[in-house]
Amino acid sequence: MKKIVITIIIIAIVGYFGRIDKEILDELDIVTAVGYDSKSKNKIEATAVVPVVNPDKSISNKTITSIGNLSKETLYYLNKKSAKPVVNGKIEVALYSKQLAEKGLQNYIDYLHRDPSIGTRLLLAVVDGNVKKMLEEPFKEFDTGTYIQRQIIQNIQNGFIPTTNVHLFLSSYYTEGMDPVLPIIELKEKNINIKGLALFKGTKMVDSIPYRKMFVFKALHENIKNAGYKLRTTEKGKTEYISIQGIQTKKKFQVQNIHTSPKITLHLKIKGYIREYTGATVTANTVIKAERLMKDKVQKETVSMIKNFQRYNIDPLAFGEQARSRTRHWDKKKWEQQYKKMKVNVVVDVSIVEIGVVDGH
Amino acid sequence: MKVAVKEQFLISPYLAFFIVHSMQTGVGVMGFQRYVAIYTEQDSWIPVLIGGAAVHLVIWMMYKMLNKEQGDILSIHETAFGKWFGGFLTLLFIMYLMAMGITVLRTFIEVLQVWMFPLLKTWTFTLVYLIAAYYIIAGGFRSVVGVCFLGVVVPFYLILTFLAPLEFANIRNLLPVFDHSMKEFALSFKSMTLSYLGFETLLVFYPFFKKPETSQKWFHYGNLFTVFLYLYLMIITLIYYTPDHLKRTIWATIAMWKIIRFPFVERFEYIGLATWTIAILPNVCLAFWAASRMTKRTFNINQKKSLIFILMIAFIVSPLFKDRTEIDLLNSIVSQFGLYFNFGYIPFLFFIHYIMSKVRRKV
Numbered sequence: 001m002k003k004i005v006i007t008i009i010i011i012a013i014v015g016y017f018g019r020i021d022k023e024i025l026d027e028l029d030i031v032t033a034v035g036y037d038s039k040s041k042n043k044i045e046a047t048a049v050v051p052v053v054n055p056d057k058s059i060s061n062k063t064i065t066s067i068g069n070l071s072k073e074t075l076y077y078l079n080k081k082s083a084k085p086v087v088n089g090k091i092e093v094a095l096y097s098k099q100l101a102e103k104g105l106q107n108y109i110d111y112l113h114r115d116p117s118i119g120t121r122l123l124l125a126v127v128d129g130n131v132k133k134m135l136e137e138p139f140k141e142f143d144t145g146t147y148i149q150r151q152i153i154q155n156i157q158n159g160f161i162p163t164t165n166v167h168l169f170l171s172s173y174y175t176e177g178m179d180p181v182l183p184i185i186e187l188k189e190k191n192i193n194i195k196g197l198a199l200f201k202g203t204k205m206v207d208s209i210p211y212r213k214m215f216v217f218k219a220l221h222e223n224i225k226n227a228g229y230k231l232r233t234t235e236k237g238k239t240e241y242i243s244i245q246g247i248q249t250k251k252k253f254q255v256q257n258i259h260t261s262p263k264i265t266l267h268l269k270i271k272g273y274i275r276e277y278t279g280a281t282v283t284a285n286t287v288i289k290a291e292r293l294m295k296d297k298v299q300k301e302t303v304s305m306i307k308n309f310q311r312y313n314i315d316p317l318a319f320g321e322q323a324r325s326r327t328r329h330w331d332k333k334k335w336e337q338q339y340k341k342m343k344v345n346v347v348v349d350v351s352i353v354e355i356g357v358v359d360g361h
Numbered sequence: 362m363k364v365a366v367k368e369q370f371l372i373s374p375y376l377a378f379f380i381v382h383s384m385q386t387g388v389g390v391m392g393f394q395r396y397v398a399i400y401t402e403q404d405s406w407i408p409v410l411i412g413g414a415a416v417h418l419v420i421w422m423m424y425k426m427l428n429k430e431q432g433d434i435l436s437i438h439e440t441a442f443g444k445w446f447g448g449f450l451t452l453l454f455i456m457y458l459m460a461m462g463i464t465v466l467r468t469f470i471e472v473l474q475v476w477m478f479p480l481l482k483t484w485t486f487t488l489v490y491l492i493a494a495y496y497i498i499a500g501g502f503r504s505v506v507g508v509c510f511l512g513v514v515v516p517f518y519l520i521l522t523f524l525a526p527l528e529f530a531n532i533r534n535l536l537p538v539f540d541h542s543m544k545e546f547a548l549s550f551k552s553m554t555l556s557y558l559g560f561e562t563l564l565v566f567y568p569f570f571k572k573p574e575t576s577q578k579w580f581h582y583g584n585l586f587t588v589f590l591y592l593y594l595m596i597i598t599l600i601y602y603t604p605d606h607l608k609r610t611i612w613a614t615i616a617m618w619k620i621i622r623f624p625f626v627e628r629f630e631y632i633g634l635a636t637w638t639i640a641i642l643p644n645v646c647l648a649f650w651a652a653s654r655m656t657k658r659t660f661n662i663n664q665k666k667s668l669i670f671i672l673m674i675a676f677i678v679s680p681l682f683k684d685r686t687e688i689d690l691l692n693s694i695v696s697q698f699g700l701y702f703n704f705g706y707i708p709f710l711f712f713i714h715y716i717m718s719k720v721r722r723k724v
Contacts, residue, residue, distance in 0.1 A: 010492065018485035020478050090627055116476045117628065120619040167620060168529060174605040325536035 029064070029084045032145025035095035035131035036108055043067055044100065044108075047132045048078050048086065051143030061143050063136050089117045092149035094124050094166075095134065098184070101126045101198060101205035109173075109203060112166055120167035123152050126198040126205060128186040137187060151192050152183060160214035161194065162221045173203060176332045177320020181221075184208060201314045209305070216301045219268060220317050224249040229272070231293050235279055242290050243276035244352065253322045262338055264319055265345040266302070270294065273354035282355050291350045302346045310340050319344075364432040364568040364658075372569055374576035376506050380566070381583035383512040383643040384559035386590065388468040391637075392612040393556040393591070394598040400549035401541045402604035403534055406595045408546060412553035413588030417581060419703050420560060422711040424577045427567045429718060434564035435658050440721060441714045448659055455655045457698055458562070459671055462648030464695045466490060467679045469641045471688050476615060476630050483680040490645065491672050497642075498650045498668055502569050505643070505650045512643035516636045520590070522629065523597050526617045530600040554704060555696040556591060559644065560584065561703055565651040649675065 033049040050062045064086070066077035079086050094112060096105055112118050125148070127134055139147040155161040161183045172178040179202070184195045197209040197217060209217055215229055224247060231242040247270060254265040274282060274290065309316065319339070324330040397405040430436045434454060438447030466487060474481050497504050563580065570576040598613050610616050621629040653668035660667075682688050 010488070014485055014489055017482060018489070020480055116619075116630070118619075119622065119628065120616075121622055163529070165529070171603045171606045174609065175603040176605065178603075321533065325533045328537055328540050 023085070023087070027084055029062075029082050029086045030090050031086060031088060032090055032143055033093045033095065033135060033148060034091055035097075035127065035135045036100055037097045037131045038099040038103070039067055042069055044069070045132065046078065047135045049135050049143060049145045050082075050086075051146070059141070059143050061136070061138055063132070065132060087117070088115055091118055091122055092145045093152070094122060095127045095131050095148075095185075096124070097131045098126055098128050098198075098205070101182075101200075103204070105200075105203040105205075109166075109170070113170055118166075120165060122166045123149055123164065124166055124169055124182050125152065126182050126184045128184055128195055130187075134185075134187045134192070137190060148185070148192055151194075152185075155183075155194055158226050159194070160211070160218050160227060162197070162218050172316075172318070173200075175321065177315060177322075177324045177330075177335070178318040179314045179316050181217075181316045199309075199312070199314055199316050201312065206314060207308065207312050213301055213305065216298055216305060217316075219249040219270065219298070220251060220266065220302060220305075223251065228275075229294065231290060231297070233279075233289065233293060238279075240277070240279040242274060242278075242286075242293075244272040244290065244294065245275040247272035253319075255323055255326050258323060258327045261342075262323060262335075263343045263345065264322065265347065268298070268302075268346065268348045270298070270348065270350045272350075272352055273356065274352055275356060282358070287352050287355065291352055295348045295350045298350070299346055299348045302348070303344075306344045306346075310342070313340060315339065363430075364436060366568050370502060370569065371571045372503060372506050374570050374572060375579050376510065377570070377576040377579035378583040378586070379510045379513045380506060380643075380647070381560050381563070381580050382586050382590075383509040383640070384562060384647055385557055385584070385587045387465045387559065387641055387644040388472070389556040389558075390591075390594065391472060391614045392610075393553070394595055394613040395607055395610060396552040396555070397549045397595070398599070398604055398607045400545045400552070403536065403599060404539060404541050404546075405549060405599060406535075406592060407539075408549040408553040409588065409591045409595050411546075411550050412557055413584065413591070415550075415554060415704065416557045416560065416584055416588075419707050420563070420577075420580055420584060422707055423561075423563055424574075424580070426711060426714050427564070428574055429714075431568070431573070433567055433655075433658065435655065437564070437710065437714055441710060441717045451655060451659050454564075454702075455652050455659070457695070457702065458565075458648050458652040458655070459674065460691075460695045461559070461699070462645050462652065463675050463679050464691055465641060465644040465648065466675070467682050468688055468692060469637070470679070471685070472612065472615070473634060476612075476634060484676070487676055487679045491676055493642070494646050494649055495668065495672055497646050498653065499665060502566065502650065502654075505646050508646050509643040512640050516640040519633060519636060520593070522621060522633065523594060523614075523617060525621045526597060526601040529620065530597070531603075532600055534600045534603055535596070551700065554700055557584070557587065558696060558699040558703065561699070561707075562647055562651045565654055566647075 029050045031048045032051055035047045037045040037047070039045045045065060045067045047063055047065045050064065052060050052062050054060060064078045064081050066081055068077050096108060100108070112122060135144050137144060141147070142150065152161060156163055162181060164182060169180045169182065172180040180200045182198045182200070184198050186193050186195045194211060196211050197214055198205045199207040199209065215227060218224055218227070227247045228243065228245045229247055231244065233240050233242065249271070250269040252267040254267065256263045256265070274287070277286065279286070306317070313336070319342070320335055323335060394405065397408055401408060426437050427433070430440060435447070435451050438450050441447065442450065467483070470481070470483050470486050473486070497508050567573055594614060598607065598617065601617060602610065602613065607613060615630055615633065618629040618633050623629070626632065649668065649671055652671050653664050656662065656667040656671070657664040682691055
């Protein structure tokens with residue numbers, strides 16, 4: 001009897017005091033994307049996208065906007081403006097306007113890092129234009145947050161966006177021999193368009209790369225598994241195009257004289273096949289020509305790109321990490337001085353292995 | 362002085378494997394990487410190995426003493442220091458065991474509060490957990506060992522989940538190897554040994570083995586398994602995080618789960634931490650069991666009564682630690698004590714015991 005009474009009392013106590021707020025999925029506003037615009041000198045405008053499932057199973061968007069000083073604070077204000085509690089667990093993308101990125105993202109990133117409910121697969125991107133406008137744009141099939149996330153992921157896997165997420169961003173931000181990069185997107189005729197890459201020094205955006213040079217950047221940044229590239233040639237006075245698909249790249253670094261004056265040699269191997277040619281025939285000659293053309297073009301772009309990085313004193317290709325991992329007692333200060341004047345040699349090797357299923361005409 | 366335990370309470374020697382492993386892996390695994398990486402960065406996997414080797418040595422010393430004594434820490438103390446002073450030292454050991462149980466429980470609740478339920482009240486969870494602990498400990502040492510077995514087997518699948526971060530890993534983070542001074546290695550070795558603590562409960566449950574000498578082999582295997590687990594986690598952490606990133610991450614092991622995404626569950630931490638509740642249970646149970654057992658041996662009081670008394674203290678003390686700084690302080694005090702106990706006091710005791718047992722035999 002005594003035992004039963006004690007058990008009942010304990011169950012009652014724990015049952016009453018041990019309760020935790022319940023969170024029922026249908027009664028929450030689950031944010032899939034957040035975006036920040038610069039409003040005035042110290043104010044920012046935060047926009048959150050919440051997917052709404054309609055009775056006919058189609059998905060539409062709800063956006064909530066608020067203005068404040070801190071990103072967490074503005075998100076808290078979002079709560080004020082919403083009928084349901086706003087939760088962060090499913091944020092897929094965080095977008096920042098270009099003006100904010102140029103001022104520095106430190107204040108906005110911290111909260112993405114600190115909040116345990118936000119995953120590290122979250123994508124960050126810089127928006128050229130108004131973020132709020134982009135997030136308010138409806139897309140079919142998905143809500144805006146999921147749509148942007150899918151498009152960026154698709155372009156990481158099959159396109160030119162270097163692999164990115166908040167974990168990689170933070171790693172390259174915290175680490176001395178690396179600087180982060182983020183994709184730049186814009187809203188163009190009701191579509192999301194990938195415009196280029198934003199280059200950061202710390203959390204400040206200092207320069208950008210246009211879309212047409214992104215292939216070369218990605219090849220230098222990581223090993224590409226699948227991408228396409230277009231070449232332009234002039235043959236007998238006529239402009240012809242060659243499309244090279246299924247490109248796989250492999251890069252290798254070689255660092256010489258680390259202690260005195262470092263010199264980096266970058267070996268880049270590119271493998272692909274021809275998919276489309278506007279000229280008359282694809283012959284063995286065309287293949288050799290295309291290889292040489294691509295080699296020259298990639299080499300030229302690489303050299304000018306790296307020169308540009310050195311001018312801005314940024315290191316998105318992680319040359320510093322390459323040097324650090326090869327040196328004992330790596331000295332960061334000394335490296336920074338050397339980096340600006342460092343010689344980078346690029347050796348490109350292109351091989352086109354297949355020409356598709358048509359030979360000759 | 363031989364300590365006799367009734368035949369029906371004895372356990373098989375191979376269970377030593379599960380006891381030592383479940384005792385060593387508790388809350389420490391969740392974030393040990395950072396405390397080591399502060400000093401040795403990319404070389405942090407080396408202190409894991411050295412620390413493991415040092416633990417093997419201490420285990421060997423313990424077994425040497427216990428085999429000679431066929432008893433527990435109280436009998437060793439009595440041989441080495443006599444009845445009164447030996448009893449006093451045992452009392453300190455009891456307090457350490459209690460503090461260990463409280464630390465594990467409170468730290469785990471902190472993790473739950475940070476990662477899952479910010480509004481969770483400390484005392485309600487403590488109450489529920491301690492009732493479960495009472496139920497298990499009251500069932501005797503054999504049921505505590507049963508929980509140790511479950512605490513190793515059930516969370517075992519979590520090992521596979523740490524392969525997910527490899528998608529974004531960079532193997533170059535481990536280079537250059539051996540790029541730190543001996544002093545830095547010594548400091549990180551010190552932090553690393555804290556993660557191996559828990560095996561000192563052997564000094565209490567040694568008489569519970571059937572043919573205790575044969576359990577030594579399994580005890581070493583258990584520790585070896587812990588070394589492998591730590592090495593595995595450390596290497597994955599080091600290639601996933603860059604050192605500067607890792608230094609800012611409090612619970613690196615759990616934070617790695619943030620990269621996992623399933624279609625049906627957005628945050629894997631919820632599954633992982635729920636499983637971890639079972640991995641924590643042997644730590645709490647064995648620590649409090651050992652404390653109550655030693656109280657019984659020292660003061661000759663009923664073990665159930667002393668157990669209730671100990672759990673009451675735990676229930677009152679655990680919610681007193683309110684924030685991150687206090688819990689961190691509690692952790693560092695208890696683990697410092699454990700460090701000096703295992704790697705300072707045990708070798709010292711080994712030496713004294715060796716001499717005194719010779720002296721006493723002559724007398």
